[in-house]
Amino acid sequence: MRRFTIDHWYRFLKQPLHWTVAKLSTPEQCEHWSDLMPMPLMTWELWLARDIVADKLSRI
Known part of the structure; x- marks a missing residue:
């Protein structure tokens, strides 16, 4: 799942934002x-x- 997210993030970065x-x-x-x-x-x-x-919530 982590690899999936990172791959899509890099693909997004390579595309122009068309701002x-x-x-x-x-x-x-x-x-x-x-x-x-x-x-x-x-x-x-x-x-x-x-x-x-998650760490902060577990300490409460």
């Missing part, structure tokens, strides 16, 4: 697009922190 390629016409669309882009980064950080959180 400037998107054809957005309203400020709301631009804001929504910018909100969507950090989601994979946050998911990766949460996945990496799972052991730390």
Whole structure:
């Protein structure tokens, strides 16, 4: 499972993020697009922190 996650992360990193390629016409669309882009980064950080959180919860 860990290898699967890492392989997909590297594949994501090699792809262009298309941040400037998107054809957005309203400020709301631009804001929504910018909100969507950090989601994979946050998911990766949460996945990496799972052991730390489990350790903290076991001490409570």
